Amino acid sequence: MDQLSQEDRPRIHPTGSKSHLIEDEFISQRAWSPLQLFVAKVGIVAGAILLVVFVTFAYLTAAIDTRLEAFRGGPAFWVTVEQRLHKMADEPDMPAEKKEAILKSLRKLSAKYRPYIDALNGH
Structure with a gap:
């Protein structure tokens, strides 16, 4: 009977159990070619970019x-x-001075732009 070389013999699981034979097909000692390595790297980077996008x-869809x-x-x-409306109704009222200043500004704006609004309305 001819003897098998170390590489040709089936490998046995470290526990010594023959039922757990590890076949050479599953243990690949072969290095990847440069093209295979490049394709793997491109796949990983593309997957990461797609995940981030x-x-x-x-997130943006939910925020918008x-x-x-x-x-x-x-x-x-x-x-x-x-x-x-309920929130605004429950808030405390602003000081009288601030109210008067806002009303004064609104009256100025109203007087300033009244001719344009009247012209648009046909008056």
């Missing part, structure tokens, strides 16, 4: 969706308006 897109919720029509719009 996907996560960023999902929550910001634009008040601008939607229908029930979502009116619920937001009602909530903000």
Whole structure:
């Protein structure tokens, strides 16, 4: 009987059990070619870029969706308006001096732009 070289013999599991033969097909000592290594690296980088783009897109979509919720029509719009109205009604009133300053500024703006508004209305 001819003897098998060390490489040709089936390898036996370190526990010595013959039922756990490790075949040479699963243990590859062969190094990757430069092309295979390049393709693997490109795949890893492309996968990482796609993952980052996907996560960023999902985050931005959720953030934009929550910001634009008040601008939607229908029930979502009116619920937001009602909530903000209640919030504003419960806030403390501003000082009288500040109110008067705001009213004074509004009267100035009204007087300044009244001729243009009257012209647009046909008066």
